Amino acid sequence: MSQQGPSRPFRPIAPRTLLDTPTAGPVAEESKVRRASTACTECQRRRTKCSANSTGAPCSECALHGRDCIIDEYADKRRKVARDRVQEELAYYRQFVQQLLAAIRHGKRTDVDAIINVIRSGASLEKIHLIVAQSLSHTNEADGHEITVPVRTKEPDGVSGNSSPVVKEPDGVSAEASPDGGLSAILNKDA
Structure with missing residues (x-):
C-alpha cells in the first residue's frame, strides 16, 4: 500500500517576528476596525457591525442609511x-x-x-x-x-x-x- 498524504511537507511554525520600526505598531492598530462593545439598536436588529465606539453616534451604518442611532447600555444585562x-x-x-x-x-x-x-x-x-x-x-x-x-x-x-x-x-x-x-x-x- 502506498501512503496517502500531502506531497510536500508543511512549513515550520515559528513565532511572529516583531518589526524593527517603532512607528509600524500604532499604524497597524489604527487601521483595524474595532467593534463596538455595545451596538446601537438598529445594528443589533439588523445584525450588522456597529462602529459607534470609534465613530461616535451615529454609527457609520446608521449615518449611511439615515437611521436613528440609539445606544442603550441598560439593555445588555451582562454589563x-x-x-x-x-x-x-x-x-x-x-x-x-x-x-x-x-x-x-x-x-x-x-x-x-x-x-x-x-x-x-x-x-x-x-x-x-x-x-x-x-x-x-x-x-x-x-x-x-x-x-x-x-x-x-x-x-x-x-x-x-x-x-x-x-x-x-x-x-x-x-x-x-x-x-x-x-x-x-x-x-x-x-x-
Missing part, C-alpha cells in the same frame, strides 16, 4: 451598568420593606390601618412609600422611638416614571409642604 442598577433597585426595595415593617411594628393603629388601606387600594409605590415615611415620622415624634431606617421619597431610576425627589400628591400637597407630611390630607381625601 456593569446593569448590575449596578439592579443592586440599586434591590437596596431600595430592601429599605422599603424595612421601613414598612418598622411602620407596622412601631406605628399607631390608625397609621397602620392607613398603610393597609393604601396598599389594598392599589396605590403606586411612591404613594405607599410616602405614607410609610409619614407614619415613621409620626412614630418618632409621638413615642420617642428611634428608628434608624432612613426615609427616601425617590425611587431608583427605572423603578418608576417619576424621578423627582419630592413626591407630590394629586391635590398639590407634598411631604415638605405640610407639618404632618401630608398624611392627614391623604387620609381626609380617602374618607
